[in-house]
């Protein structure tokens with residue numbers, strides 16, 4: 001039985017712990033707060049995040065990172081992107097050597113413009129051929145309800161990707177292996193910003209033509225960034241690209257989508273943050289994605305507009321006009 005350590009006991013870390021357990025792993029979940037770990041051990045439920053999910057007996061929890069990491073044959077990281085480096089600086093030295101380290105995060109680090117796999121490599125010294133990315137249309141509440149879904153397991157070393165895919169293959173969770181780590185990570189990070197834009201459009205009262213237009217042109221700007229950074233275009237047409245883009249942009253369960261809806265309805269960023277208890281990665285990563293695009297000479301008009309709204313440089317009601325009134329161009333450019 002593979003022993004897996006999951007760091008981050010929020011929505012996705014908890015749902016992924018259940019996937020691993022249902023795939024036959026013994027799982028230790030690391031929670032920052034002792035009372036959360038104790039409640040999970042006592043009740044087999046993480047009430048603050050996924051109260052409807054009863055965790056199997058093979059999932060236990062601890063607030064001690066050394067204890068979580070001890071003997072792990074597989075490490076999973078499911079914490080907010082902008083706090084990953086601080087977390088790894090604090091307990092990354094406990095991670096066992098020579099085991100796959102899986103990123104579930106969907107963001108780009110502010111300041112450095114690094115993808116999460118790059119942060120893991122740099123901050124925890126994990127060799128790149130042991131860093132794995134799992135990304136796809138995986139809304140945690142649907143996964144927790146054991147509704148069928150698939151995902152991409154990407155690693156530069158295909159045998160490591162296959163090892164991780166084997167460990168997380170559950171009856172309701174179907175992994176597909178990949179070697180395009182860059183494409184998988186960009187698809188996951190940029191779709192959050194596009195989902196904010198779709199949410200804003202919905203909040204402003206626009207319908208499905210508008211939303212489909214944003215999704216499709218959002219995919220176009222993701223593909224341009226991917227091309228500049230060496231991603232395989234096919235990855236962005238797959239589960240980690242268009243698959244996740246559709247799920248996140250269309251679902252009321254998406255935190256990014258919901259955040260955008262509230263902005264479109266006229267709430268301020270601060271007001272939405274105040275009522276949002278979970279991570280909406282696009283709000284922080286819009287700036288880092290835009291900086292990464294600028295450094296690579298890539299035009300990302302939807303990300304530019306979303307960032308302007310998030311940073312108070314533009315009223316949400318101006319976003320549509322700004323996007324519609326740009327010079328006309330060929331669809332492929």
Ligand SMILES: NC(=O)c1ccc[n+]([C@@H]2O[C@H](COP(=O)([O-])OP(=O)(O)OC[C@H]3O[C@@H](n4cnc5c(N)ncnc54)[C@H](O)[C@@H]3O)[C@@H](O)[C@H]2O)c1
Nearest residue numbers: 008009010011012013078079083104105106139140278279
């Ligand atoms: N929830 C989903 O449906 C889902 C699906 C796929 C990917 N993801 C990605 O997984 C990552 C984690 O998302 P989530 O939904 O589990 O988030 P969440 O907000 O539900 O949970 C975040 C977890 O990280 C912990 N954490 C550690 N250090 C922290 C810090 N300094 N500040 C705040 N929290 C800290 C929190 O305690 C919490 O357990 C994100 O990058 C997200 O985009 C989420």
Ligand SMILES: O=P(O)(O)OC[C@H](O)CO
Nearest residue numbers: 136137138139254255256
């Ligand atoms: O709730 P969101 O917007 O963070 O999206 C969750 C997942 O990334 C969907 O695949």
